[in-house]
Amino acid sequence: MGGARPDRIRFNVGGQIFETTATTLANAGRNSFFGVIFDDNWDVLYNEGGFSQSQELFIDRNPDCFAVLLNLLRTGDLNIPPNVSEKSLYREASFYGILDHVRAAKWGQFDGNRLRLSRSVWGRAPGDGTAIRAGPDGGCCVAHGSIVHVYDWMLEEHPPLNLDHQRVNDVGFIDADNIVISACERLGTLDGGMGLFSSTTGELRYKFEVSHINSHENKDRDRELRKGSQPARSV
Secondary structure (H helix, E strand, C coil), rough: CCCCCEEEEEEECCEEEEEEEHHHHCCCCCHHHHHHEECCCCCCCCCCCCCCCCCCCEEEECCCHHHHHHHHHCCCCCCCCCCCCCCHHHHHHHCCCCCHHHHHHCCCCCCCCCCCCCCCCCCCCCCCCCEECCCCCCCCCEEECCCCEECCCCCCEEEECCCCCCCEEEEEEEEEEEEEEEECCCCCCCCCEEEEEEEECCCCCEEEECCCHHHHHHHHHHHHHHHHHHCCCCC
């Protein structure tokens, strides 16, 4: 009765003690922070993991957020007390690798017949909105004039994107980390362009230049091509 239970694991999170079961932690998944303490058969790696059943695993993180996340893994319900900010909770969930669990518990499965306003985003825009695109992780991006504003699934704004052209034609997510933008030509030029950006940092990762050739230039180019493609004559 007094011995340590093999399925019990104790954590010291920021000085606060938590005790849970291996089954609860396994709900976090193999790729989570807690996945490393299990072997391929989901048995706890006590010796290989560097700790024993009687030891506490110390984690220097927020204990209030840990309590909410542990309850989520235990029950599947997300209950956020008033003393815990959602932004802090999401940051901690990202650290533990269970942000998808939080998103699923908060929003549930998407139902197009039960849409509701979640939140409004306020700010200045350099022009009318030309495109609004949803991201694969629940975020979105909005093109205004020459600027693209990017928001994550919490509607927190990331650094804006700018291709240094006159006006954004369209924008779209390649995946959760990459956004592509197509833009009109700059004033006084005939070149437009496309750019691949990081959705989180706004870094320009690759730029594609697009040149427009008018009809006179097309005719001149065709004549040059015909001259250069004449067959060789035998002597």
